[in-house]
Amino acid sequence: MGIVRGDGGWNVENNQSQDPQPMKKKLALNVVSNKEHRGFGAGSIDLSQVSPVVIDGDEAYIDVGAMHAKSKVEKGIKFSPDKANVPNGRQVWIVWVAVDRDEEGSFYGGASACEMLVDTEARRGWKLLAEHVNRMDAAIKRRFLLENLGASDKAALRKLLQEHNAEWWDRSPQILKDQLA
Template structure:
């Protein structure tokens, strides 16, 4: 697949409807996941991509492995990050609202992997609330994430908070 086709297939899910738009009907006050997308950071292959399968623990890196609750049980696991990216819209346009990274370790040779489910749930929630939590990520992964977000949509990057720009500086 060409690089251009790959880039076009990596699409963020942007909010379509607001469940609290004043109609007062079913779903008012419910949480909508329509504006959050999982970005997979693979520092082993120097790539970053959107994989909506991660919403249900079915991303490319999560398939065909059994998850274990202890990192020590996957000592030779390759490092990946699932980064929850929330997009919001203001009068000035769309912007990256929340960005939170969660570690995943995968050892394909033993078909085992590690991730903390509570961390993923909490970080997804914090992303939707506008938090930026990437300081625990390695520098290469932060660089890949920052480049991906800037390249994906420069205008959304420019509209984003300074906190995000400081957390993912351009190298």
């Protein structure tokens, strides 16, 4: 028995085995911490502090299914990048909210909203996937892009963030409070 280096990594060679198989690195989404990381999967983004909030009408709620386009409002809907395919769609927002932490404690560190149109009856919807990805990236980078929300949408989001954790809201940057005023 000996240790051999294969193309896929280190493996223990068993003399009784006819066909030693090298260990393979599995490709997966790596969620990494704030530590310096330069190994396999370097360049991955940390989604552990990002949550999707859905604003549907006057209601705002956290729906982690939106991370994979499987929120309550997205299930069973066939999405198109052409708005004309959804003439009777209602406006629904996904707001990516990032939580940050400093010496005083946690706070809402970034938030960015992106629009969808959903026609539940026709099971059709409109959204631009690239916009959702870019807006999530903006929240991860601790930016606030909420200018496209209407007054009732802002009120629903503000209420949810305050009720979810009033201390986080109090410690959040003034720019968030101003954008949701």
